Amino acid sequence: xxxxxxxxxxxxxxxxxxxxxxxxxxxxxxxxxxxxxxxxxxxxxxxxxxxxxxxxxxxxxxxxxxxxxxxxxxxxxxxxxxxxxxxxxxxxxxxxxxxxxxxxxxxxxxxxxxxxxxxxxxxxxxxxxxxxxxxxxxxxxxxxxxxxxxxxxxxxxxxxxxxxxxxxxxxxxxxxxxxxxxxxxxxxxxxxxxxxxxxxxxxxxxxxxxxx
Amino acid sequence: xxxxxxxxxxxxxxxxxxxxxxxxxxxxxxxxxxxxxxxxxxxxxxxxxxxxxxxxxxxxxxxxxxxxxxxxxxxxxxxxxxxxxxxxxxxxxxxxxxxxxxxxxxxxxxxxxxxxxxxxxxxxxxxxxxxxxxxxxxxxxxxxxxxxxxxxxxxxxxxxxxxxxxxxxxxxxxxxxxxxxxxxxxxxxxxxxxxxxxxxxxxxxxxxxxxxxxxxxxxxxxxxxxxxxxxxxxxxxxxxxxxxxxxxxxxxxxxxxxxxxxxxxxxxxxxxxx
Numbered sequence: 001x002x003x004x005x006x007x008x009x010x011x012x013x014x015x016x017x018x019x020x021x022x023x024x025x026x027x028x029x030x031x032x033x034x035x036x037x038x039x040x041x042x043x044x045x046x047x048x049x050x051x052x053x054x055x056x057x058x059x060x061x062x063x064x065x066x067x068x069x070x071x072x073x074x075x076x077x078x079x080x081x082x083x084x085x086x087x088x089x090x091x092x093x094x095x096x097x098x099x100x101x102x103x104x105x106x107x108x109x110x111x112x113x114x115x116x117x118x119x120x121x122x123x124x125x126x127x128x129x130x131x132x133x134x135x136x137x138x139x140x141x142x143x144x145x146x147x148x149x150x151x152x153x154x155x156x157x158x159x160x161x162x163x164x165x166x167x168x169x170x171x172x173x174x175x176x177x178x179x180x181x182x183x184x185x186x187x188x189x190x191x192x193x194x195x196x197x198x199x200x201x202x203x204x205x206x207x208x209x210x211x212x
Numbered sequence: 213x214x215x216x217x218x219x220x221x222x223x224x225x226x227x228x229x230x231x232x233x234x235x236x237x238x239x240x241x242x243x244x245x246x247x248x249x250x251x252x253x254x255x256x257x258x259x260x261x262x263x264x265x266x267x268x269x270x271x272x273x274x275x276x277x278x279x280x281x282x283x284x285x286x287x288x289x290x291x292x293x294x295x296x297x298x299x300x301x302x303x304x305x306x307x308x309x310x311x312x313x314x315x316x317x318x319x320x321x322x323x324x325x326x327x328x329x330x331x332x333x334x335x336x337x338x339x340x341x342x343x344x345x346x347x348x349x350x351x352x353x354x355x356x357x358x359x360x361x362x363x364x365x366x367x368x369x370x371x372x373x374x375x376x377x378x379x380x381x382x383x384x385x386x387x388x389x390x391x392x393x394x395x396x397x398x399x400x401x402x403x404x405x406x407x408x409x410x411x412x413x414x415x416x417x418x419x420x421x422x423x424x425x426x427x428x429x430x431x432x433x434x435x436x437x438x439x440x441x442x443x444x445x446x447x448x449x450x451x452x453x454x455x456x457x458x459x460x461x462x463x464x465x466x467x468x469x470x471x472x473x474x475x476x477x478x479x480x481x482x483x484x485x486x
Contacts, residue, residue, distance in 0.1 A: 052465050053374045070464020074382065082378040088371035091389060101379035147375075154379065 002065035004029040004158055004187040005050060011058030012045050020045045025205060032188040034201035041207045043191040047160045051082045078106050081151035083164040087143050094138060094146050095131035101150060113153045120149045123175060140167035148176055161190035216424045276335035283344050287313050290352040297356040299474045308456035316449025317348045320441035328437050350442045351449040358398030358450035365390050366468055383466045391454055398450040402443050409439065
């Protein structure tokens with residue numbers, strides 16, 4: 001069975017210094033893996049490389065067996081969802097931010113998924129009138145929940161979460177992990193520090209960072 | 213109506229005497245642009261005299277190729293100003309911006325001199341050079357506003373750009389909001405000018421036609437035509453400038469290449485952060 005996500009000897013250099021080097025990881029379909037490690041060891045960089053938002057100086061990424069490069073990255077991104085620690089939802093209202101990705105040609109067939117939006121708002125304790133609020137006026141926790149909702153609505157096979165619940169209270173954090181845990185088919189790679197995520201993960205991997 | 217009155221040395225001296233008022237204000241309030249203002253007046257005088265002498269020759273000869281060469285030089289100078297004004301890497305941007313500026317200037321000029329003025333010689337110096345200059349000047353200003361708005365906004369809001377890519381957007385789809393904003397910012401001054409023209413100020417071309425002895429209604433028709441030409445020119449230039457530079461500014465992954473900025477200040481998030 002081919003892995004859902006394979007990271008092979010990833011190395012990323014910044015200002016002549018390796019922030020990540022020789023990092024490898026394989027996630028089987030449906031597996032839930034949490035990345036931990038001290039600050040500055042390249043955990044977010046791992047996710048950004050996996051999503052094609054950073055290009056590794058060494059090593060490579062495979063998504064369902066297909067190597068990621070400048071040509072394949074566009075199709076491979078459409079098999080993944082990514083939630084950043086401090087998501088920038090873009091200009092406009094929260095409602096526009098939620099609907100925007102469904103205006104992209106690649107997601108045209110998923111527009112019907114927006115019917116699930118009211119239920120997801122309720123699940124994450126977000127009042128429907130927040131959809132009319134400017135994204136710049138949302139709190140950090142509201143932005144994170146909207147970003148997670150979009151990731152769920154996009155129905156991707158792989159979800160990459162970069163401390164995606166760091167601004168949420170314990171109850172909402174549990175709702176997020178429970179939601180992903182209940183979905184056996186979705187592969188999850190999450191950067192997280194708290195225990196809720198530790199209990200959720202089938203495997204916890206420490207990122208060693210760069211060396212030199 | 214009388215033709216235009218030439219200005220002799222006495223007239224020019226009277227014009228320069230007007231400088232006493234602003235210079236006195238600058239001195240009185242110790243505004244720190246006194247030296248700059250003096251240099252600017254001298255530069256303006258020398259530059260315009262030089263251009264005046266050169267244009268006299270160009271107008272006297274009125275050779276299409278020479279006129280075309282003069283217009284090309286104007287576009288090249290404007291191209292350099294845009295690259296410097298946007299603080300972009302000259303090697304990558306000079307050629308596409310030159311092409312955008314050339315297209316944005318040439319098309320309205322040709323329509324103006326051809327179907328609008330119906331001049332037999334499409335490259336007649338009397339029309340091509342002043343009209344080309346007016347359109348080019350506006351294109352230059354709009355291009356700097358549009359390009360800076362586009363690239364600096366994306367650099368500032370890179371997370372938002374990355375989110376769009378992560379959500380499955382193609383590069384064009386991800387860039388669309390910034391493209392829209394840049395075009396809006398670049399065209400807004402021209403739109404505002406069109407909305408208030410004649411009410412707040414009499415524009416340059418109209419004034420020129422009236423001073424040249426033309427009928428005010430003729431002057432107004434010229435002004436309407438030139439405003440439309442400027443609007444078209446700026447829109448074409450900024451659209452092409454962004455469209456032609458995007459491929460050189462983003463890598464195969466759709467990520468902004470920060471090497472496009474000539475002296476890019478390093479900011480958090482420039483590169484993958486650990």
